[in-house]
Each structure stands twice: as C-alpha cells, then as structure tokens.
Amino acid sequence: MPEGHTLHRLARLHQRRFGGAPVEVSSPQGRFTSGAALIDGLVLERAEAWGKHLLHRYESDLIVHIHLGLYGKFSDQTVPMDEPVGAVRLRMVGEKYGTDLRGPTACEIYTDQQVDSLLARLGPDPIRKDADPEQAWKRISKSRTAIGTLLMDQKVLVGVGNVYRAEILFRHGINPMRPGKDLDHAEWDALWIDLxxxxxxxxxxxKIITIRPEDDHGDGSYGAGRPRTYVYRRAGRPCRICGTEILHSVMQARNLFWCPVCQAT
Known part of the structure; x- marks a missing residue:
C-alpha cells in the first residue's frame, strides 16, 4: 500500500496539472458514473492529501475522496488520451494532461461534512504544516499497545506505512514491542521531527530514503531500484550498525523488522 508521501506527491501533481481549471471527468468502467456526472466540467479548486486519503475539491463544494488501498494506481497521458484500457474507475482530462485511476479501494463524492467526519477520525499527518504532534502523543502516552502498532494506527497518526514504521524505530533505537506509555516525551518529539x-x-x-550517509554501505537494497534500508525486508541479514542478524515477526498482520541489539529497549 502506498505510504503517505506518495499521496502528497499525487496531490501536488494533480494541483499543478488540473488545478484552477475545468476538468472533464468520466468513469469508463461505470462504477463512478453518477459521481463523475456531478463534477464533469467543474473547476478543480484544490487537490490535497491527508495521510493515505486524496481529496479533489471542486467548485460547488463537491469533493472526490480517493483511497488507493493495495491496488489503486493513477496512470498519466498527454492529451489527446488513448481509449481507456481495463477497469478505469475515474478519468480526468485537463488542457494538457489526463489521468486514469484503476483499482482504488474508494472513489466517491463527499460533502464538506463527510470530509470533516473523516478527518475527525484521523490522527495528524507529519507532512502537513497544520499537523499537531501532541494530538498523537496524547494517545501514545496513555496506551499499553506496542509502539509498532500505534505508528500504523490511522487514529493515532496517518501516512506511516510499514517501511517508515520499521526504519524510524530503528533510527531511534526503539523496540517495536515497547508499549506506547513507556516512551517519554523527548523520545516522541525526536521521533516526530525525524519522521x-x-x-x-x-x-x-x-521514494523512501531512510539511511544516513555515514551508514550507506554494505549489502544492496531489498529490491531492484529500491534504496537501502536499515531493517525493512532485511530479515536474516546483518545489521548495518552492529552486525547482528535482523529479526522478523508479524504484528497486526503486517511484517515487522528490527535489530535485537540496536533496538533492545
């Protein structure tokens, strides 16, 4: 599933390519036909992201809420676009560019009230300027739940996926199993700033880059075209700092990676 930075990049791209002008909107697949009809030809006023949620705000106070989930993806073309191929849920066509959305978990029309209700359920987004880390700290500092779980809980904070979770905890020497209430405020402040x-x-x-320049050595990345990581997808390989074998477990149905020495507590 895309992590939060991907959605913010999409929001900025869509704002740059479609914002401030009318957009032709359709649903070649047919699953968003009624929603597309409501916004077709309207001006896209703003595209923004909250964690893993993408919001397209049109004139007339209509909003398209998109959650890519595991399989959602946008594919872009210059205008004129080719005929749609496959299950295109949403097609947007501007003056110079068009984009097709396939496979999202959600693509639906929201009102301002529905957006407010969504945001009320979400924790702060580290990428947004209006984020309040104290909002997340209030939940973390009172919870017996493992910090490795809390960082992935969208009610605590948003946008953090499996890679950032594993890497940020390593960078701060925090064991992913440590209860949230056992973190002190200084640790949380440092973790938030780094995140x-x-x-x-x-x-x-x-792309996700988490290794400090002085640690950027040793074996290659976990996949072609991927940057090196400290622990993510490196189970059984030596820690880049201490040489200890990186461990793997499953936490809340997600793969978890950590170094038992560098993250002993």
Missing part, C-alpha cells in the same frame, strides 16, 4: 523530515524527503524524491 517529518524523512517523509518530506519522500515527497521531494518520490
């Missing part, structure tokens, strides 16, 4: 920096790098670069 903001790393996720903003992800927005700028279009």
């Amino acid at each position: 903001v920096d790393l996720m903003k790098i992800g927005v700028r670069k279009g």
Whole structure:
C-alpha cells in the first residue's frame, strides 16, 4: 500500500496539472458514473492529501475522496488520451494532461461534512504544516499497545506505512514491542521531527530514503531500484550498525523488522 508521501506527491501533481481549471471527468468502467456526472466540467479548486486519503475539491463544494488501498494506481497521458484500457474507475482530462485511476479501494463524492467526519477520525499527518504532534502523543502516552502498532494506527497518526514504521524505530533505537506509555516525551518529539523530515524527503524524491550517509554501505537494497534500508525486508541479514542478524515477526498482520541489539529497549 502506498505510504503517505506518495499521496502528497499525487496531490501536488494533480494541483499543478488540473488545478484552477475545468476538468472533464468520466468513469469508463461505470462504477463512478453518477459521481463523475456531478463534477464533469467543474473547476478543480484544490487537490490535497491527508495521510493515505486524496481529496479533489471542486467548485460547488463537491469533493472526490480517493483511497488507493493495495491496488489503486493513477496512470498519466498527454492529451489527446488513448481509449481507456481495463477497469478505469475515474478519468480526468485537463488542457494538457489526463489521468486514469484503476483499482482504488474508494472513489466517491463527499460533502464538506463527510470530509470533516473523516478527518475527525484521523490522527495528524507529519507532512502537513497544520499537523499537531501532541494530538498523537496524547494517545501514545496513555496506551499499553506496542509502539509498532500505534505508528500504523490511522487514529493515532496517518501516512506511516510499514517501511517508515520499521526504519524510524530503528533510527531511534526503539523496540517495536515497547508499549506506547513507556516512551517519554523527548523520545516522541525526536521521533516526530525525524519522521517529518524523512517523509518530506519522500515527497521531494518520490521514494523512501531512510539511511544516513555515514551508514550507506554494505549489502544492496531489498529490491531492484529500491534504496537501502536499515531493517525493512532485511530479515536474516546483518545489521548495518552492529552486525547482528535482523529479526522478523508479524504484528497486526503486517511484517515487522528490527535489530535485537540496536533496538533492545
């Protein structure tokens, strides 16, 4: 599933390519036909992201809410676009560019009230300027739940996926099984600041980069075209810092990676 930086990159791209002008909107697949008809030809006023949720705000106070889920993806073309291929849920066509959305978990029309209700259920987004880390700290500091679980809980904070979860905990020497209430405020402040920096790098670069330059050595990445990681998808391989074998487990149905020495507590 795409992590939060991917959605922010999409929002910025859509704002740049479609914002401030009328957009032709259709649903070649047919599953968003009524919604597309409501916004077809309207001006896209703003595209923005909240964690893993993408919002397209049109004039007349109509909003398209998109959640890519595991399989959702946008594919772009210059205008004129080719005929749709496959199950295209949403097609947007602007003056110079068009984009097709396939396979999202959600693509639906929201009102302002529905958006407010959605955002009320979500924790702060580290990439947004209006994020309040204290909102997340209030939940973490009172919880006996493992910090590795809390970081992935969208009610606590949003946009953090499996890669950022594993890497940020390693960078701060925090065992993923440690209860949230056992973190102190200074640890949380440092983790939050680092998370903001790393996720903003992800927005700028279009990929997750978590290794400090002085640690960027040793074996290659976990996949072709992927940057090196400290622990993510490195189970059984030596820690880049201490040489200990990286461990793997499953936490809340998601793969978990950590170093038992560098993250002993």
